[in-house]
Amino acid sequence: MFYGYARCSSADQSLDIQIDALKAAGCQIIRSEKISGTSRDGRRELETLLEFLREGDVLVVTRIDRLARSISDLQDIIKVLKERGASLKATEQPFDTGDIYGSLTINLLGVFAQFETELRRERQIEGIQRAKKDHPERYRGRPPKIDAGEIRRLKDQGFGVAAISKELGIARTSVYRALEMAG
Template sequence: MARLKAAGCDIIREEKASGKSRDGRTELDTILSFIRPGDTLVVVKLDRLGRSTRDVLNLVHELDQKGAALRVLEPDMSTSGPMGKAMLTVLGMVAEMELGFIKERQRAGIEKAKAGGVYKGRPVSLDHTKIKTLYAQGMGATELAQAMRCSRSAIYKVLNQ
């Protein structure tokens, strides 16, 4: 936040949502709805804005349509000129590649852990036997959910296994 203030930003918005897609990015939606011609959207790093080249380029296009620009502090660049737009495309591709590498390493780590018997997935939190027994005795899904302190969908998942 200090870097944004040092860059001269008057209004600073932040959100915890991932940059891998625009879903659930309410702060970004708010910014895009209020940005005006001549405004500049400033982000510290490009991967905080988006990890998909397509998303980043679509955001830049939206900003262009509104007469606004994008400025990235690290590395310092802006879309106000043609060179900045070319650099943005390259950096967007690098961010997308990095996301692919992260997913690949994560997948490899999980497979290795599974092979070693370390990773078994999320621990079972419901007593499946008890649920099936009570259901067989005539207890309904809603009643079971209340008794087991879980959702009805969790009950149905157990029953459908």
């Protein structure tokens, strides 16, 4: 049996093209989710499919990067598939998981997906640093929520930590931390 898996990273992206391709590939059941592919954490639909697959089943994706964005996650998923006697197919990337050339191809595709993710992250960091440099007035960080002076004033008036916490609507740990920092 063919099982499809479609994934995109954000809620505003569409899964329609992937789902259409998986249907055209003969998938009777298709699971999809909108979540980052940089980790397997929280990807419930993928985990459901991996638990459900049996001997002879085929997991179908449109591209390897829809399945995993890190080589270690990809290798873990392939290991699970092999243990279950299932195989992997991508509609846009021809390979055969049954031979060494297929393993090489899958690993290369996984390395490229991971590289792409790291490049995107690096560009994002560079863009943020550039924006902070060019527009420091926009990037001052979040304004402090806790007024250490007010905490000190209430403490000096004889308020206890719990009373200060309640009065200011903040956690007691925040009061302790502010008092500790104030000396």
